[in-house]
Amino acid sequence: MIILGRRVRMEQRLSTPRSLLFLVPVFSVFFALVVGGVFLAATGHSPIGTYLDLIDNAYTSFYGITDTLGLATPLICTGLAAAFAFRMNLYSIGQEGQMYLGMIGGAWAGIAIADSFPQLIAVPMVLIVGALAGAAWIALPALLRARLGTSEIVSTLLLNYVALNLLNYLIFGSTGFFRDPTTSFPQGRLVADSARLSPISFFTDKVTNTYPTFFIAVVLAVVLFWLMRVSNYGYETAVYADSPNTARYAGMNSAWLQSSVLLISGALAGVGGAMYVVGPAGKVDPGLLQVGLGYAGIVVAALARYNFIAVIVAAVLFAGLRTGGNALQISNDPVPIAIAVVLQGAVLLFALGGELFRRNKITITRVRAASA
Template structure:
């Protein structure tokens, strides 16, 4: 049951309900922190200070945020097409493979202003192609996209390992990673650009991929709510039967939704491979595809909400590392537990409190109507 079906106003659905869910999640997480003998106030203070209290911490937080924006948008655009894409992990992996293959082939011969746009296109196309296969299987063969995208995550990880071990690893190297890319294939880091302007900024993985992520948000907003193609895609997602009766071909919209979703997930490869690693590595996605599901749920599948939810999860990831170092008795496993609780309450159980807010809104509306009738009576 959606919040709209419960007749909640949009501001309550997009703002009040997520904030309430986040508060509940923090309270439950605080209870867990108390159970292990630590101070919730201290843990929260260290988390926020580690993620937002310094330039270096903020750089790491925004770096994580960039990746989560890509995977969150990927889940959201598939959702608007009536699909649940759980394959962001594999599609991001293929995006990184696309960046690596193109960079190893062309970067020694091309300047950066040509190479970087080509790397972005390669990441999007490889992710799109990987997602289009489950889309085709659902649209024309009836294979459920949830099952196929999960399995394609394992296939992508296996393909990445095979390429690194058998083809891309330098001779004599024991590390399972490719050769380093030429400099023209590297996305400039923010601290390096600021240094050229005479501004001192601590080094961090944050790079210009964050600009690409924000442009992707603008594109998704325009595509879904301002373009005819986006309207058609949302129509199929809302009611495939009615869309087909109106002359729309749902099969092609399934393929389009999955293709766009995969392209957005593939852009993770730009941030991680071209922006940070400078070479293809194993497991560079590191669960970001699955985190994107929680980001999209919490962000209500809207680009603005996804940016805010990505910033929250970026703060949790970076601040959680600081908590595991600074708070006695607070292990890395406990950090993951707390993050999981926030995902559970703020993402997966996002609509549990919706009926309560809908009833409160209806009650207040009835009282206002009654007061208005008395005034006019």
């Protein structure tokens, strides 16, 4: 390929230099900030000032950091869910809906059965029922993918819209089990006290937005990372991801692998929704959920290159964008929160472009005018 009188050659790398594993994400974030800065400047906001405010609000103050960790908690879960499916080349984008269902399932357990159990049993119960609900929401796309080969992309996405309407039905459209019976105001019924955790105060007397569920999410990521390294199941999925034909030759059951990976992915997103129930919400709360953490999970997973440990870092980074963005919205020079979403999309686009440099060695040589 010849561009501007220079020959550009691409050679596939056999191994990736360690520095690039670090540099590509860093540069992706940098260039995304530049793109976001262009739009900020175009709408009359100071890019540098906005970013400094954003960082200041999200990562420097005590409340900023605890808010960020609190928001990162469900985001780690949806990030893990996306990473788990995407690394098998299964592009489920239904984390949003599965998270809603996790909240609904968790709230059901918290209201219906948690009452008669101590906290030590009630909280895990809520999380597990949430996981099951999330898995149930992806069961149909998983079955279709494994049995008929139906693309999971559109089927999981369509169910997000169904889940959103289901959530609205339970709180705004009906007066059933999930509605608070003590008021006519449309809000969720609170779960039993034993099903809730109190926020972490980090050795102060302040009330934060970080819940112990953050550590559950981190442990989940570490355990998943370790399990997929050492277990037979982890090996089989890795082989299948690389080459489905090899996996089939070796006698691996592709229908089982595909459907189980999707179900686990759904369960992970469901846990994220249930963590709202044991944590900040304590009920079905549509307002808390609709900030697009399901879709952000996909960005987190891609930026982490589907590495479960890196998901934690990426999730905290992205949650910071959101909390910082929230603070910007209410400052005296309000910047729409959507700038956080713009940055997410841009980071992902640049990270994708960066893959080229990770996979290929690029050499540029000057060519003589005659041959160009």
